Amino acid sequence: MLLDGKIPGGPLPQKWERRKLEYALVSPANRRKYRVLVVGTGLAGASAAATLGELGYHVECVFFHDSPRRAHSIAAQGGINAAKNYQNDGDSVHRLFQDTIKGGDYRAREGNVYRLAEVSVQIIDQCVAQGVPFAREYGGKLANRSFGGAQVSRTFYARGQTGQQLLLGAYQALLRQVQAGTVRLSPRTEMLDLVVADGRARGIVARDLVTGEIKTFVADAVVLATGGYGNAYFLSTYARNSNATAIWRAHRRGAFFSNPCFTQIHPTCIPVSGEHQSKLTLMSESLRNDGRIWVPLRAEDKRPPGEIPEDERDYYLERKYPSYGNLTPRDVASRAAKAVCDEGRGVGASGLGVYLDFADAIRRLGANVIAERYGNLFDMYAEITGEDPYRAPMRIYPAIHYTMGGLWVDYDLMSTIDGLFVAGEANFSDHGANRLGASALMQGLADGYFIAPLAVGSYLARARPAALDDTHAAFERARKDTRARIERLLSARGRRSAASFHRELGKLLWDTCGMSRNREGLERALARIPELREQFHRELLVPGQGESLNRELETAGRVADYFELGELICRDALHREESCGGHFREEYQTPEGEAQRDDERFAYVAAWQWRDGEAPELHKEPLVFQAAPPMQRSYK
Secondary structure, three states: OOOOOOOOOOOHOOOHHHHHHOOOOHHHHOOOOEEEEEEEHHHHHHHHHHHHHHHHOOEEEEOOOOOOHHHHHHHHHOOEEOOOOOOHHHHHOHHHHHHHHHOOOOOOHHHHHHHHHHHHHHHHHHHHHOOOOOOOOOOEEEOOOOOOOOOOOEEEOOOOOOHHHHHHHHHHHHHHHHOOOOOOEEOEEEEEEEEEOOOOOEEEEEEEEEOOOOOEEEEOEEEEEOEEEEEEHOOOOOOOOOOHHHHHHHOOOOEEEEEOOEEEEEEOOOOOOOOOOOOEEEOOHHHHHHOOOEOOOOOOOOOOOHHHHHHHHHHHHHHHHHHHHHHHHHHHHHHHHHHOOOOOOOOOOOOOOOOEEEHHHHHHHHHHHHHHHHHHHHHHHHHHOOOOOOOOOOOEEEEEEEEEOOOOOOOEOOOOOOOOOOOOEEEEOOOOOOOOOOOOOHHHHHHHHHHHHHHHHHHHHHHOOOOOOOHHHHHHHHHHHHHHHHHHHHHHOOOOOHHHHHHHHHHHHHHHHHOOEEEHHHHHHHHHHHHHHHHHHHEEOOOOOOOOOOOHHHHHHHHHHHHHHHHHHHHHHOOOOOOOOOOEOOOOOOOOEOOOOOOOHHOEEEEEEEEOOOOEEEEEEOOOOOOOOOOOOOOO
């Protein structure tokens, strides 16, 4: 089946304005009659809930944290892109659009990406009005810096805490609506299933994480803003609680899952230090503005970095990609780091690391300036590693950081289930096969503040969902299924923890479907994952009960979903016989070792449909390029 993204007609710069005029409206007096359920309180969820509440809808906001401020959006460090052109360096909405399409290796919709670039300028105005403390120049003008994949400075930032400050802005807008009575918060509550009644999303089944009570939430429309699925790999820069259960349960209820193999590897993370680790730590991409990346010129050179003279260092990104240097896009920089480490030139005890060196910048600008720009990041690195980055280079290595894949949505952010909208990283829509740095915050706030509220309102105006309550058969069926899954996990009488299975699955995914993939490895993973899943249900041990606080039960439910998702990730990677962005098939590369797309066969969005007891069915949405015709990406 060919999917229709429902992109408006007309010239690219006019599509979003045309769609806004086409949207049906709900009068202010009628909005209070509708209930909208928002799952998640990161940037996309909090901004969507706040905006829908301000418009006058009754909003129920469900999240598993104790406070919306603990959403993983706070971990975003470097900044948020916007085509303001404050630096007068040639930026524009069209240039941001082009950079994003190219950065995604021509695997994203033109219409969605152009809208994102358009809305970016409104996001900054919105956040400044909220009081977000963006960095400013001496004269008071908002400051910008550069990020990977761009040759202009368009990234707005708040030191190394941009995500936190943006989330505080959305949080205060959300609490304003809580006080006004339009939004109700349900913290410490985890979505475990989607309720689809008469073909439409009408609510969710959730578990109270403190009492274990199974709850139902009824709504006229549902917005999922639950983030990405990178924790399927176990070691990642995601918060430990971040998981894929909400979107995976929606997938099993009929929402198509798009491009699951498009996972982003971030080049600047603190390297793995041992088997004891349960997560990795990001070092912001913004550090590549002033830090220079290098490795020893000779393999197995184990001298301390300060003893290696300049002529015996290889600044490999500057050498291979002189036009962009250390600010090459994430997928390119990550593969380059892996290549030099594979040659035996990696640094650190494991040999899986490269240097990020600030010596030149400190000599040129002074340590005080570097501290003003990156002080909290340097402090974090020193606290984790015990090394002083002012005196010695940081050691970094790529790691899982973001997922470009997600639930399929059309131009209006609606999934293949009527009434189910998906916002932020939980959907697939804007980044293609590789996300540019500082674009995640941009997409989350664009979806939440400016797109989802209009799209949800138009759906409600046209669909006029009939009244129902949680006695409907669909709710009873979802509750029954949820309880059965919980009972299966609790009834296992093995001896292994869910975390031990998660670690084993994550290593398998990283080894076979991580920075590089090949047919042999993917087929091996697809044979091993079902075996591991059966072993999980046979040998798992979940102590305690379901009717109480039970962290082991939470983990086990999430890991059970990772097994099914991991299989789909590998299946998608195996079917896509090309290299593009973060999906690098070793069989498909240029003579220079760069990703080699196959636009004739794979210029489409792969959307997978769940089928009980059978292999998932592949559907396609063809990608059409007019304003940015595909070409071989080059950052040389």
